[in-house]
Amino acid sequence: MEYVQERVTTLHALTDHRPDAPTDRAAVVVPMTEREYGTLAAERVLSALETVAPARVIVPLRAPAERVGPFVLWLDGFDIDVETLWCDGPRLADLLADRGLDGDRGKGRDVWLGIGRAFDEEFVVVHDADTKTYSPAFVNRLLFPVSRGHSFSKGYYARVEDDSLYGRLFRLFFRPLVRALADGGVAERRRAVSESRSEPGSKPGGESGRKSAVDGRGPGIVEFLDSFRYALAGEFAATTDLVSRLRVQRGWGLEVGTLGEAFKHAGFANSAQVDLGRYEHDHRSVDGPTGLADMSRAVGAATLRAVENAGVDVDYGTLTERYREAAAGLVRGYETDAAFNGLSYDREDERAQVETYADALGEPGPDTRLPAWRDAPIAPGEVAGAARADVADATAEHCGAEVRDAGRLRSNGHHPPTRRGSDAAPGED
Numbered sequence: 001m002e003y004v005q006e007r008v009t010t011l012h013a014l015t016d017h018r019p020d021a022p023t024d025r026a027a028v029v030v031p032m033t034e035r036e037y038g039t040l041a042a043e044r045v046l047s048a049l050e051t052v053a054p055a056r057v058i059v060p061l062r063a064p065a066e067r068v069g070p071f072v073l074w075l076d077g078f079d080i081d082v083e084t085l086w087c088d089g090p091r092l093a094d095l096l097a098d099r100g101l102d103g104d105r106g107k108g109r110d111v112w113l114g115i116g117r118a119f120d121e122e123f124v125v126v127h128d129a130d131t132k133t134y135s136p137a138f139v140n141r142l143l144f145p146v147s148r149g150h151s152f153s154k155g156y157y158a159r160v161e162d163d164s165l166y167g168r169l170f171r172l173f174f175r176p177l178v179r180a181l182a183d184g185g186v187a188e189r190r191r192a193v194s195e196s197r198s199e200p201g202s203k204p205g206g207e208s209g210r211k212s213a214v215d216g217r218g219p220g221i222v223e224f225l226d227s228f229r230y231a232l233a234g235e236f237a238a239t240t241d242l243v244s245r246l247r248v249q250r251g252w253g254l255e256v257g258t259l260g261e262a263f264k265h266a267g268f269a270n271s272a273q274v275d276l277g278r279y280e281h282d283h284r285s286v287d288g289p290t291g292l293a294d295m296s297r298a299v300g301a302a303t304l305r306a307v308e309n310a311g312v313d314v315d316y317g318t319l320t321e322r323y324r325e326a327a328a329g330l331v332r333g334y335e336t337d338a339a340f341n342g343l344s345y346d347r348e349d350e351r352a353q354v355e356t357y358a359d360a361l362g363e364p365g366p367d368t369r370l371p372a373w374r375d376a377p378i379a380p381g382e383v384a385g386a387a388r389a390d391v392a393d394a395t396a397e398h399c400g401a402e403v404r405d406a407g408r409l410r411s412n413g414h415h416p417p418t419r420r421g422s423d424a425a426p427g428e429d
Contacts, residue, residue, distance in 0.1 A: 007219060007227040009272040011145060018136070021143035026237070027056040027118035028139060029126045031110045034063035037071055042129045046078045048136040055121050057082045060114035062105065064088070069398020072391060085383070087113055089390025092383065099377045103368055106251030112370045113387075115243050116380040119373070123147070124243045127155070128234040132280040142237035145272035151242045152266040154228060154259070155235030157279040163343050165334060170232045172350060173296050173357040174256065176326035177303060178231075180319060181312070182222045183326065221310035224263045225303070228273055231256055232299065235276065242266060247369045252295045253302025257369065260306025296357045301364040308364070320361050327354040 003012050028049060036042040049057055057080050061071060068086050075082045086092070087110045096102050103109075111126060118124045125142050138155070145153045159167030225231060232255045238246075245265045249257035262271055304314060331350050338345035373380070 006229070006273070007223060007268050009145060009150065010229075011141070011272060011274045013141075013275040013277055018140050019144045021140040022123065022147050023052050023054045023139055023143065025121055026054050026123040026125055026139070026143055027058055027121040028052075028054045029058045029060065029111060029114040029118060029124060030129050031060045031062075031107055031114060031126075032071075032129050033061070034067045034071070036129045037067070038074060039130070041132045041134070045127075045129050045131060045134045046075070046080070048134050049139070050079045051136045052139045053080070054125070054139065055081075056118070058085060058114045058117050059083070060085045060087050060110035062087050062107075062110055065394050065397070068391060068394035069396075072395050073398075083117060083384075084391055085113055085117060085387045086391045086394065087387075089387055089394070091386040091390050095378070095382060095386045101370065101376075101378060104250045106254075108249040108251050108254035108257070109370065111254060112248040112250075112373075113383055115246075115248075116373050116376075116383055119240050119244065119380060122240060123237060124240055125237045126235065133278060135277070138235065138276050139237075141274045141276060142235060145274065146237050146239055149270075150266070150272045151239045151270045152262040153237045153272045153274055154231075154262075155233045155276040156228065156230035156273050157233065157276040159230075159279060160341075160343070161280050165338055165343060165345065167230065167232075168350075168353060169292050169295055169299065169357075170230060171330065171334060172327060172353050173292075173360070174231055174299060174303065176330050176354075177300065177323055177361070178222060178226050179326035179330070180322035181307060181314065182226060183322065219268065221260065221263050221307050221312060224268060224271075225256070225259060225306070227268075228259065231259055233276075238262075238266075244374045245372050247372050249298070249302050249369055252298035253305075256299055257302040257306060260302070260309065263306070263310060292353070293356050293360070296360040300357075300360045300362075305364040305367065316361075316363055320358050323361060324354065324358055327357075 003014060004010070030045065030049075032042065046057075059075060059082055061068065061084055063071060063086070065088075068084075068089075072084050075084055087105070092113075093102070115124055115126070123143055123146055125139055127138065127142075142153050142155055159165065159170075165171065234255060236258065242262075242265055246258060246261045248254065248261075307314060328351075331347060331354065334350065335345050335347050371377075
């Protein structure tokens with residue numbers, strides 16, 4: 001059984017213990033899209049949250065108008081306080097555009113809107129809704145380190161399903177990319193930062209009063225990223241003070257972008273990672289509009305932006321070749337590990353994915369991140385008001401349609417429709 005510490009505090013699931021944690025002082029943000037409606041994985045997550053009893057559950061929802069009503073009614077069926085924040089509503093879109101915050105929509109943007117609604121609580125937990133092996137203990141485990149002095153906590157877990165290794169984007173793209181950055185071709189601009197330097201009003205040892213996370217006398221951003229065992233995990237917890245400081249990537253770069261911000265505001269000393277056991281997620285194909293190849297571009301850009309922002313000069317001329325070399329060594333290790341555990345392993349397919357991901361490497365391009373909430377030109381209450389009105393309109397339209405449908409069914413001698421079961425998609429009565 002493994003219990004080795006990394007450069008960041010690493011908490012291991014050595015037993016089945018569910019640690020005590022202040023769930024009643026935490027808001028849980030669970031981003032969803034229309035594809036999560038009524039799925040067994042999402043049902044399991046929401047049912048588990050009923051037993052966790054957090055202070056609030058916020059569901060940033062990305063879906064077309066006709067799907068919002070059914071979604072809201074489904075969420076209302078759970079015994080938890082759920083705030084559905086429709087991220088695609090017309091009033092909210094107009095409000096964001098008026099404040100210069102319009103732009104690409106994606107998971108990161110949804111989470112940014114959701115965490116803006118969480119500031120009434122002391123802690124924030126963010127996790128995905130497509131986890132088939134979700135446990136109520138996950139929230140407690142993520143919260144435990146932030147309730148004991150850390151300001152940021154990230155989950156990690158094994159991705160082994162169907163007798164195969166998964167977590168391909170992390171194993172075959174992110175990890176070798178970080179290895180390539182660590183092994184050569186970068187020159188860190190050292191910053192002379194005094195240990196005693198602090199921002200006005202900060203407390204010694206606090207998030208602002210600590211020795212800078214980017215200090216030439218200690219490990220830097222590349223070492224920080226390399227310390228996390230599953231950097232692309234969607235599960236993290238933080239103090240609301242730290243969350244209010246985060247600049248957030250709009251799309252699939254959310255997870256690694258959050259790590260870059262955690263390095264800046266929490267550093268090694270105030271970050272932790274928590275063992276969540278073994279996870280089973282929905283799988284994506286490599287190709288296609290929402291496949292791993294597209295995701296790798298966003299993840300690569302977010303990774304390289306994070307290291308550049310932390311004072312690292314990247315040698316882009318040699319980066320792709322160094323990435324390939326690092327990936328080749330890791331593929332050999334994965335193949336041996338799979339054989340050791342009696343798992344299937346397709347070496348040629350993994351090598352082909354490496355070549356696909358290599359095409360994603362390049363300079364990160366324009367910075368389109370959303371601002372930290374403490375600096376945003378908009379208040380969370382304004383977001384709530386616009387989203388609430390949008391949800392009310394969409395739900396009223398849905399209920400009106402159901403009434404009209406019921407009338408037609410009655411006139412034809414049939415019973416009106418009952419509430420949808422958990423296995424139906426919106427509109428599939």
